[in-house]
Amino acid sequence: MTTLHQPQHPVLGAVVAVTGALDRVAEANPAFMGTDQKATTLLEIARAKAQLAELELRVLAVADDVAAESAARDVAAWLHHHTHQRPETLRADLRLATALDRSYGLVAAAMRTGACNPAQAQVITQALDELPADLDVEVKTKAEETLLAYATQFDPTQLRRLGRRILDVIAPEIAEAEEAKRLAAEEAHARKKTRLSMRRLGDGTTRITAVVPDACADRLATNLEAFASPRREDGTRTETGDYLPYDRRMGSAFCQLLETLDPARLPIHGGDATTVIVTIALDQLRTEAGIAQVLGGTPITAAEARRLACTAGIIPAVLGGDSEVLDLGRKERLFTAAQRRALLLRSATCEAEGCDIPGTWAEAHHWIEWANGGATDLANAALLCSHHHHRAHDPTYLHERLPNGQIRFTRRT
Numbered sequence: 001m002t003t004l005h006q007p008q009h010p011v012l013g014a015v016v017a018v019t020g021a022l023d024r025v026a027e028a029n030p031a032f033m034g035t036d037q038k039a040t041t042l043l044e045i046a047r048a049k050a051q052l053a054e055l056e057l058r059v060l061a062v063a064d065d066v067a068a069e070s071a072a073r074d075v076a077a078w079l080h081h082h083t084h085q086r087p088e089t090l091r092a093d094l095r096l097a098t099a100l101d102r103s104y105g106l107v108a109a110a111m112r113t114g115a116c117n118p119a120q121a122q123v124i125t126q127a128l129d130e131l132p133a134d135l136d137v138e139v140k141t142k143a144e145e146t147l148l149a150y151a152t153q154f155d156p157t158q159l160r161r162l163g164r165r166i167l168d169v170i171a172p173e174i175a176e177a178e179e180a181k182r183l184a185a186e187e188a189h190a191r192k193k194t195r196l197s198m199r200r201l202g203d204g205t206t207r208i209t210a211v212v213p214d215a216c217a218d219r220l221a222t223n224l225e226a227f228a229s230p231r232r233e234d235g236t237r238t239e240t241g242d243y244l245p246y247d248r249r250m251g252s253a254f255c256q257l258l259e260t261l262d263p264a265r266l267p268i269h270g271g272d273a274t275t276v277i278v279t280i281a282l283d284q285l286r287t288e289a290g291i292a293q294v295l296g297g298t299p300i301t302a303a304e305a306r307r308l309a310c311t312a313g314i315i316p317a318v319l320g321g322d323s324e325v326l327d328l329g330r331k332e333r334l335f336t337a338a339q340r341r342a343l344l345l346r347s348a349t350c351e352a353e354g355c356d357i358p359g360t361w362a363e364a365h366h367w368i369e370w371a372n373g374g375a376t377d378l379a380n381a382a383l384l385c386s387h388h389h390h391r392a393h394d395p396t397y398l399h400e401r402l403p404n405g406q407i408r409f410t411r412r413t
Contacts, residue, residue, distance in 0.1 A: 367382045
């Protein structure tokens with residue numbers, strides 16, 4: 001803090017001049033500026049913000065004494081107390097200030113001219129920090145110069161991608177070997193961090209929390225989007241016609257992915273390929289109501305059990321009057337790939353009336369349910385999209401096949 005006998009430092013004088021100039025235009029209305037003046041003003045403000053941010057970082061880097069004066073942990077904590085800014089933002093600013101002061105003078109100089117904004121500076125310094133520690137100083141300096149040149153053309157997100165591959169540009173002779181080392185380290189880190197937990201919430205849902213390697217996440221996203229994107233009718237809209245957010249579509253896609261996994265291709269589990277066994281009484285299975293018990297899991301409705309039996313790799317254990325097992329092999333009655341191809345020849349889209357979901361995205365449904373003796377053959381098959389397949393097993397809907405082969409759904413009254 002300045003005192004009467006201390007001359008004002010140029011840095012403080014500049015800041016006071018800036019705030020004074022802003023005070024003088026506090027009541028000015030920019031609505032009356034010309035279009036070209038507004039454009040120029042916005043660009044100049046962006047430049048001024050970068051310059052002012054650099055000046056703040058420059059002072060932060062040498063302000064340990066300010067924190068020591070009041071026994072604050074560091075100057076970021078001191079600023080948080082006095083200015084009420086987000087503490088995590090201030091700590092990130094302090095880290096950047098230290099990096100610019102100690103290592104990255106070129107980035108600081110670019111900020112001083114307004115050629116690099118704080119977000120770009122964060123990305124550039126992180127990219128430079130991630131370069132091999134034993135890299136020649138000349139190569140690292142060249143990387144800094146190259147990324148700063150990119151900053152005049154690319155935003156922080158694009159700069160991050162460029163920074164990750166900067167060695168390909170400035171030192172291709174060592175880039176591949178260094179990339180291999182980095183990837184190996186990342187994969188080892190990912191293996192240590194990989195975990196998944198499931199917690200029942202008590203309302204019929206389970207929260208799944210997972211940390212997995214990026215490559216695994218990419219594969220999962222690709223598989224889920226194969227389910228989520230095509231199903232326009234049930235994948236993007238609710239029953240009322242409202243659009244569903246992306247996360248809800250992906251959640252539904254995850255459920256569909258699990259339903260369509262081929263148990264025969266999964267690892268052996270408990271002496272058999274991993275399967276789900278559902279126990280239900282025959283009378284309940286044939287009625288609209290009823291509860292099926294998933295072995296080792298949560299009960300489901302009879303309607304859901306009937307729907308899963310059409311497409312999912314489950315084994316319904318159907319019990320007679322004395323609880324004897326009547327059927328433990330419905331999994332064998334899933335439609336084959338050849339039958340699905342034949343269905344596609346018969347209908348290029350979902351067979352529900354007015355539905356244009358492609359048949360390649362649809363599911364094979366037993367028209368006469370297998371619980372009632374329906375056979376797994378083309379005469380008893382209907383090609384339905386996920387939405388209409390759910391409606392076919394929904395007791396609140398009736399469905400009938402029209403003379404033209406389409407299926408009409410009507411809500412029960």
